[in-house]
Amino acid sequence: MTKRPINKFIIIIILALFVPILTYTIYQFVQLDENEQLIQSIYDRQLETIIFSVNQWSYDIVTNWYSEMTSVAMTDFENLMELHYEPMIKKLPEQQEVIAAAFLRFSPEFYQIGFSDRYQTTNPKRRELINKTNQVIAENSESLANAIKFVKDGYVRPLSIDWTSKQFEYTLLIFPILNDEFPGNGAIYGGLLIDNIAFINRFVERHFNALTNGEFDFAVQKKGHNDFFYYSTEEKPIGPFEQSEPLWILADMELKIKMSGTTLNRIVRERSRYNLISLILVNVVFIVGLVYVIRNVWKEMELAKIKSNLVANVSHEIRTPVALIRMYAETLEMGRIVDEGKKNKYYKTILAETVRLTHLINNMLDFSKIESKKKEYRMSMNDMRAILKHVLDMYHYNFEQQGFHIEQHIADDLPHIYVDSEAVTQATINLLDNAMKYSQEEKRIAVTLAQQGQHIVLSVKDHGIGIPESEHKKIFEKFYRVGDSLVHDTKGSGLGLSLVAHIMKVHNGKVTLKSKPGQGSTFSLIFPISHLSGV
Template sequence: MIRAPEQRISILLFFVVLLPAVIYSVYELTSVKEEEELLQAVYTNQLETILFSVNQYTEDVITNLSFRLDNSLLSDRDLEAAFREKSSVFSIVKYSVYTGALRIINPGMPGTDQAAVKKFVDSVAPGFNQLIDYKKSGYRKLEAYSFLPDSGYTAIFFVPDSPDPGYNIYGFFIDSRAFIREVLSPKIQNLSQNEFLLPVLDTRRKEIVYQNDTTSNVVTEIQKDLWLLPGYKIGIAKRGVSIREIVKERVDSSLLLILMLNIVLISGVIFVFYNIRKFAELVKMRSDFVSNVSHELRTPLALIRMFAETLEMGRARTEVKKREYISIISGETQRLSNIVNRILNFSQMEAGKRKFHFAPIDLNDTISSLFETYKFHLQNNGFSFTAAYAPDLPPINADAEAVTEAVINLLDNAVKYSDDVKEITIRTGRSDNFQFIEVRDRGIGIKKEDQKKIFEKFYRVTSGQIHNTKGSGLGLSLVNQIAHAHKGKIEVISSYGKGSLFRIYLLQETGKQETGKQETGKQETGKQETG
């Protein structure tokens, strides 16, 4: 459940970072789409301009041929001379619109005869009236027809600038393929500029007549009809990478950058929110820590002051009472000293200033000494306190004082959080290349969701009986740090309402190592007493 401060932080981050990022992303996506369309339009216009140039050049060449023919109408010899240098030009014809007479000059088209030419001209003659109308309007128009489609010839007809316009139509036949290869190819090469591929296609035979680069496979992006060469198209494609691929690559790059930007922003927001949340939790835990420590310090100080004043005022009338009050003062002083030492040790470890004094120790002896020290205190508080030691544990390299401090913290927690069943067991053992100390109680236990957090500094369970028991939130964090300083670890096994088991593992660097099986040996028991 998100608390109110975190809700405010979430809303603030959304409006300050995420909302502008979303608006910017939408804007950029729209811009990318518009740029894509604009880029495509620019490229398309560029390609169409190149194709238009080819068509315009074709028309200019054929128009010039028609003018040369028009200027050579004096004799057949002049006509032949005018077209002799153009190997793609074959027969020249004169056709009378009124009489239908046809005169063929220089009949040289392979695979054809005059009868075929006459039949073809008669078939297209109805369209000559339109040429005449254009001429009367002052416009010289060329009309192209495909002659015998399989032959590859094209017939070009026009009305000459003669004294008797409207009576005669002139035409000439060209070999379309030869014309493309001989006349158009230099222009195509010039326009391509080693950047474009410009293939000319025969749409009837579905084949490429000419291509400025025969080493590349061509998939044209735009095709246009050659105006004066019916049945032929000229296409264009970008050399190497197609225009669509260029546009797609540009769009994909822009989208990828936008996506990466959003991922970075979202990750940053999550990171900031997580750290703010952790900081807020830490502030709260520190505040709780100060409150709890103040309470823990106040209680023994109040008891010490009360019993000290009682003794000072002479109200303890018997020696038994005096010894009892002095014992309470001594116990509370020790308790106060433990709290202060715990805080100081934690502070030193946090600052990295605590020094551990490692030396070979017998773990059983260390725990046995601690057991004897605490046995009387726990028995007086109604606890059954037992100890079990694994036999033949070899010495390990450890700081005896730090290990003792860690176990005392576990015992203090076992005492604090025991409810009706007051039973504590301490045990030593071996597992793989570790020796361990185990403290088990039959207290209130720890919920599963809290077990991963209890070793964090200042952390205290926020609900149940654990929350109601005062503490600093440093004990288990200190135990965890001490275990890690010994190249070990700490584990907890707990069932809520049934008790907890804490096990400190210490690395065993010397002596014989056993694996897997955990062993227990002799057992010491502190007799349970009621108080």
């Protein structure tokens, strides 16, 4: 690709990125008022969410208490009038410090009540509680009928009544409990006396603080009263609250909320300042990003060039064995070779080129699977000696044909290790193939397999052109080839060593290289024993 098209492409990228960012910057200044309204809307929704969460939390707690009361009520009631529920009922006030009393109402005159000892000095008398409850039920028959419908639908909606006297500030919760075997219409009523201050302190404030991390203040106010019933700050709050909603559980109580130590106007001003700073930062990031994009585009074009060379090199590597296989096969088919020795030589050449071709295709297929993350490995206990000998036997004719002498140093009594035999075979072939490609006059390769401590090490040493130390890490990158004229004269895909590195990573091992220009190269595959095999 020439410089002119590259420059044109870079200009297009700049325009494609700069115009939108400039438009966005202008838009932000023009839309400042709308942003303020958006902030207000988001802020309101946040406050509503906090209040809803507090109410839902309180409701869930009461629902749990309802379940406990229901469990008590469902106790064997064949001899209902003889049962004594009060010890069981009293457990709930004893466990929950906010509950002053709990009761079950089977009829206007038959109650089972459990009073909390904590509220002994302030609690209403038994008869007073019964009369109050009967009065509330009589006056709210329609609401309780709806509550019964809700219970049938699986939803608890207690009737909440304020009960205030000189001794206490309570909320009376009444809820129906249904069972076809209950006397009358199959419904009784359960009830709880909730201490308002204790409930707010124990549940409302704690959950509120957990939600807001001190960023908001709240107060509770009775409807129709100017003074606050309860507030979260040390001093009485000053200024209007920004959101107010009824507390679901506590009768006639409203939960008010505002931001702590600031106002919405201040937030908007700070937001505007932050927006300006953000726009500046965005433009800075844009410039940095543009440089990054241009750099990566350049790299991608270089990669495209490398891939193009890869196709050319692979095509050349495939063409050579295919041509030989075809030529030798046609010669044999025509019957022109009579000598059996020469026939065997042709057959061996065809087999060797087939092995070479298969190796090249496997490299390409495995690379494709690795790139798409679909490559699977089949690990099992294997003998590395057997794998290496199989590779050397398979490549014997290739070595012989190209005039290579192979020195084998294979240790005895090596432990079996947990590997994928096909992957190890492929990695070994790649190393041997490289050793043959980049050897020059001295065609001698040493293959060593030995145990070193808790590792099995397979090494391939050649006496070829060698690799500069600055290239040692780079050669394991895909498509990378050493910048040497001798290397570029040798056709290759640039995938072999990257596949070797990937295979060793999968095996929790590593591949190492010792090499200097003109002194050959030694590649070593290091497989751990204990980690993989459990030895």
